[in-house]
Amino acid sequence: MLSILHHPQLADCRRLFLRNYEVSINIGVHEFEKKGEQRVMINVDLYIPLALSTPKADHLDEVVDYDFMRSTIAARVSQGHVHLQETLCDDVATIMLAHPRVRAVRVSTMKPDVYPDCEGVGVEVFQIKNEA
Template sequence: MPNFTLQMDDLELTMYLGVHDFEKQTAQRVIISATIETQIDSYNDHGFYDYDDLARFVRDFNGEHIETQEELVERIHGFIMSSDKVVSAIVHSRKPDVYPDAEGVGLVYGQAPISHGRAPHVVQLDNLAIDMHLGIHAHEKATAQRVLVSATIVTQIDSYEDRGFYDYDDLVDFIRDLSGSSIETQEELLVRVHEFIMSSSKVSDAIVHTRKPDIYDDAKSIGIVYGALPFPYQQTKLGARQAGSGFERRKAA
């Protein structure tokens, strides 16, 4: 039987997603993507995987409240895997508006290998921007520059209830606290952020990616990646931040 890979890219919802009061009171944009490996007898006579059913299932979350991205991605993943045409699936949710200084924070489910009987959740922080003195040159020590920090974090949790999940707010606060500081190399910055992430008992693996987007006029950025994952690392892309939706975003310190 032939195998096909179906890709749903960035289906946008407006829903109440989060444990904080402002997230329960104000709906925010949530972006859902899925990669689905299918195996079918024939693509004739509706023998294929019908992605319309998936789109309808995801759209039904509009206006709903769920406390964690972990629960959201597991529910969507469970729906996808209920089809006998599906071999495997990866679901990615993302909040693009929750932090004004980052392009988004999200959860990936179905990508990391299963361990201890449960598939890990993968937290993805995309391009959190800070201004700091980073570099060995005199002009880098004298003038602060933008530095973008991304992280891919494999978590192993028993439950996403009662705040049993990995709290990425703590990571964001740690990185923001580096604003205005002076560090000579990206290597040192990477190690410090990576050590903070790995200090959590909920984390098994992590990669941290730093970039200097303004250092060269003729290049988008120059950066370094540090750490290891149990699957191939896909670096976050640099892109213009999407316009807001009126969501009362968490304020940068």
């Protein structure tokens, strides 16, 4: 299997990441899940071409701000109940990929409190922007 980091379209990219961002969200298809919020851990990797993310003057506007990842997730989470982690993952990835500097994105979500005998259950998606 080809590692994402070795994908030919990402060879000239920098990877920004957000690790284990914990949110409380109404998520799930079961009735008991619809009655309250659950913890969800979200991880994001953004792949940004070095030409668009290498600061020359050490200014924040020369790069993609980490706050973009957190505020994007917070905005999506605030929209209300989500049935599936796949939906949440896809939505976050789509919004991240719409950023003009982002070439590719990897998003994963994990519900850590579903089963007592494992760390968590989750889903991951990877998308590369179509070059048009």
